[in-house]
Amino acid sequence: xxxxxxxxxxxxxxxxxxxxxxxxxxxxxxxxxxxxxxxxxxxxxxxxxxxxxxxxxxxxxxxxxxxxxxxxxxxxxxxxxxxxxxxxxxxxxxxxxxxxxxxxxxxxxxxxxxxxxxxxxxxxxxxxxxxxxxxxxxxxxxxxxxxxxxxxxxxxxxxxxxxxxxxxxxxxxxxxxxxxxxxxxxxxxxxxxxxxxxxxxxxxxxxxxxxxxxxxxxxxxxxxxxxxxxxxxxxxxxxxxxxxxxxxxxxxxxxxxxxxxxxxxxxxxxxxxxxxxxxxxxxxxxxxxxxxxxxxxxxxxxxxxxxxxxxxxxxxxxxxxxxxxxxxxxxxxxx
Numbered sequence: 367x368x369x370x371x372x373x374x375x376x377x378x379x380x381x382x383x384x385x386x387x388x389x390x391x392x393x394x395x396x397x398x399x400x401x402x403x404x405x406x407x408x409x410x411x412x413x414x415x416x417x418x419x420x421x422x423x424x425x426x427x428x429x430x431x432x433x434x435x436x437x438x439x440x441x442x443x444x445x446x447x448x449x450x451x452x453x454x455x456x457x458x459x460x461x462x463x464x465x466x467x468x469x470x471x472x473x474x475x476x477x478x479x480x481x482x483x484x485x486x487x488x489x490x491x492x493x494x495x496x497x498x499x500x501x502x503x504x505x506x507x508x509x510x511x512x513x514x515x516x517x518x519x520x521x522x523x524x525x526x527x528x529x530x531x532x533x534x535x536x537x538x539x540x541x542x543x544x545x546x547x548x549x550x551x552x553x554x555x556x557x558x559x560x561x562x563x564x565x566x567x568x569x570x571x572x573x574x575x576x577x578x579x580x581x582x583x584x585x586x587x588x589x590x591x592x593x594x595x596x597x598x599x600x601x602x603x604x605x606x607x608x609x610x611x612x613x614x615x616x617x618x619x620x621x622x623x624x625x626x627x628x629x630x631x632x633x634x635x636x637x638x639x640x641x642x643x644x645x646x647x648x649x650x651x652x653x654x655x656x657x658x659x660x661x662x663x664x665x666x667x668x669x670x671x672x673x674x675x676x677x678x679x680x681x682x683x684x685x686x687x688x689x690x691x692x693x694x695x696x697x698x699x700x701x
Contacts, residue, residue: 482511551672
């Protein structure tokens with residue numbers, strides 16, 4: 367496991383629990399803590415129930431220790447550098463799975479390896495301490511071959527990762543990536559309005575904004591010719607598109623319940639830690655969907671507005687969130 371953050375560490379722990387011998391490549395305080403304490407994880411709805419698994423911590427990659435599978439969980443901006451290191455150590459024939467959001471991974475992984483697969487993550491995680499992680503759920507992974515990888519390669523990766531969590535096997539990596547990007551739009555609105563930290567001043571407006579943006583995302587992905595990849599627990603396109611048209615009074619109780627369950631998105635966590643906006647996944651996900659909207663002539667008014675406000679407020683460093691009611695007024699006046 368290359369990367370011991372909110373995704374890599376829980377996955378490593380689950381793989382150990384499933385009977386695999388797992389090494390985690392990490393450095394600094396994170397490596398020290400995991401080496402000393404193991405990896406402790408808990409589910410958001412049962413935070414007092416913690417499980418701990420011991421893993422081998424690797425601070426430098428060794429060519430003699432060739433693994434059956436390398437899972438790379440670093441963010442997209444660091445992916446090229448990390449993959450170059452792994453390829454130099456183990457060679458280009460290694461079976462490698464990338465968990466990155468966006469479509470850049472579809473190009474980057476095959477540039478370094480001949481047997482790459484996508485292992486798209488459908489759960490949120492947060493870092494409570496260097497060796498303690500909380501996940502929203504023990505969610506599924508969508509596994510699909512990339513580049514010259516074969517169905518057998520993807521099946522092998524799915525078999526290994528299936529000891530950790532539920533696997534959805536697909537042979538449509540691009541479609542799976544685009545589908546997940548739509549769901550990731552939620553994190554943009556969360557980061558911009560900080561509704562996970564401060565109750566929204568206008569819950570009805572928040573629901574309308576989120577419903578509209580997700581519906582726009584579905585429109586964009588459909589316009590590219592992609593088909594839906596169904597993932598257990600993830601909302602279907604029909605629901606995302608329909609929620610923007612249904613009366614809010616009917617759907618608000620469900621919306622508010624789901625809102626309270628949501629953990630901090632990856633984007634929100636990055637901004638809270640002071641990560642520059644340019645080093646987050648915002649452009650690889652939200653920016654790419656807006657670019658595709660331009661290419662295919664999709665209006666996507668709310669999606670464009672949220673991206674514009676994030677760039678304006680957080681592009682030069684720590685920024686100030688906008689109130690939901692103020693964002694709703696901007697959306698109402700946008701052309």
